[in-house]
Amino acid sequence: MNGQERLAELGLNAVKASYYLELPIEIIAEAAAEDETPTWLDFCLTAMEEAAEEDDDAFTYLQVGEDIQGTSWSEITAREAIPIIVEYALRGEVLTYGDLDRELRERDPERKPAGTLPKYAKPLGLIGNVIDQIREEACLKDGVVPRDYSDIPPLEVLVTRGRTGMPGTGADGFLVSYLNAVGEKNVEDRLHFERKALYSRAQHDVMAYGKWGFLLGLCKK
Template sequence: MAKTAELARDFHGQKLYQKRARAVLPILVRQAEVRQPVFYEALAQEVKMPNPRNLNYPLGCIGTTLNEIGEEWGSDVPPIEALVVNQTTRLPGPGFDGFLTEKGESWNNKEERKALIEQYWARIYSYPYWDDILKELHLKKTMDPAELIIAKARGSGGGEGPEHLALKLFVCANPQLVGLRAIDRTGKTEHCLPSGDIIDVIFDYSRRIHAVEVKPKSSPDSDLARGLFQCVKYRAVLHALARHEHDKRNITVCLALGGSLPARLVPLRNSLNIDVFENLSPSG
């Protein structure tokens, strides 16, 4: 019991990083359950942190606490903080390397580091005791604030109006708005998939396929939720098609919004691991 009391003092203290660690850990457990990493920026937004760089302290607290629980239980607890990744590299930042070296891990290049982290992700996803970890730390699982919105999203969407068409053409002509480079070739609209779905905009390059679902500013929250799930479907179909055609190109999917993503949908975006680009306007 002495060890548990020590954990409680460290993890349940009143310092800001400790409070943030308690907010972050249930979110990471949710991400582990859906088998998806989460970007530093996206996680910071969900816990209302203005600067994602400050996540290093809560994540370090989580890592230390899980190590101590593992020692108390006599079994290793995977480093769930590895699920927080950089939006560019899609891998944990260099701060995670200290944990790897403490575990005796080594690597010679970026490819070996990535392979090593993917092994840890597999352990995190398959670990069966995350609920027990939360109970040990007196934490509750995350609640979905978008449950009613998702229910409404089950209905059919509306047809394409002039606002949607204008935004679609604007995105098509400006790849830099959705995570690509301004010098990249413009995209194409209305790309048909074998599933019968139609992607609003697709950028088809020699090394990458980038699909974009577009939602205008006037879209209700239920339609934005529907757009997030559409991105999931496009991603799955594009990956299946690529496997069938032996296409080795990188496949990415995103949601482009004329307005902003409501705070209630941020957890859904994070759990589905969808990039969202906001406040895009043809009128500037």
């Protein structure tokens, strides 16, 4: 069996294996597709197979959206923020950290002010993680997400700093991941010189996108 078949025996694919091996999905996928499994991947798979023999639940995969399913402040905030940001996207508008804080407190009178607004960077990062996961799963033949979501853009880039009018640097990785996925070239290098233009492109894509149903569904779990 090649690497893909051995991963399948474990109930895994490249995306799922990347969570456990802490390696880029592309590296695992390329190695697993080779007829002769590279030594390093064979070593990893053998160890995983031994672990699976000892524990049937050893590789119970973190489900899509699990990052926002908990009870921490950041996870709750991420779930509550997603519908708000989607509403802004459908209206073709960006919002600031202050706008997000106000909207959240208007909808939940018991919510206290966040204090320092950069505190929202963590829940926005969780949203970014989930959207990346949705996109990656949608690109897989055996993924759990419909193929329609393979081009889902990074919703969180609509949230900007009031002073600069730009998202925080914490969104850079999600921007790069998305633009690479839709075919942009040399995004990481260009980000140093074309930051505003690249973010404008992504924000435009978010506003033009209409398939938020899967993501919104995760907020209700």
